[in-house]
Amino acid sequence: MRTAAETAREDQMRAACAELDTILAKVAASAGTTPIDIPHDGWFGNQAKAFLDLFRAGNVQACRHVASSPTACMAAVWKPGIVVCFPCSAFALRAAPEEDNRCDRCRRHTDRIFPGSLPIGPVALAYGLCRQCSDDLGVRQGRS
Ligand SMILES: [Zn+2]
Numbered sequence: 001m002r003t004a005a006e007t008a009r010e011d012q013m014r015a016a017c018a019e020l021d022t023i024l025a026k027v028a029a030s031a032g033t034t035p036i037d038i039p040h041d042g043w044f045g046n047q048a049k050a051f052l053d054l055f056r057a058g059n060v061q062a063c064r065h066v067a068s069s070p071t072a073c074m075a076a077v078w079k080p081g082i083v084v085c086f087p088c089s090a091f092a093l094r095a096a097p098e099e100d101n102r103c104d105r106c107r108r109h110t111d112r113i114f115p116g117s118l119p120i121g122p123v124a125l126a127y128g129l130c131r132q133c134s135d136d137l138g139v140r141q142g143r144s
């Protein structure tokens, strides 16, 4: 038997995942792209695992909006250990100047970053890749 609290939390989690889908679809639409299925293996799998390892170890700082209940939220490959709601992400996940325009995979500076996000449950794990890495991973889209 599940307790009512567990059921309520699962409902919240499901709602949070659905909310994230809606948000990602909106973000993609405003960028003139569509959400794509990101492979959950290889480099992306490693990023997801690193994030979940931090999360399970309790080494994650959340803004007060997501700390209380499951909600759609955002994390970033370039800022490990931080999970925040979308409004907070604008400043909480801003890249340090030396990280700006740096590819999260090959770590090279590039004039153009191709951003995207990997959904992990209700969390969108944001990343930025150079052209070469986006192509290598098969996730580049939009105008080049
Ligand atoms: Zn917040």
Ligand SMILES: [Zn+2]
Binding pocket: 103, 104, 105, 106, 107, 108, 129, 130, 131, 132, 133, 134
């Ligand atoms: Zn790269």
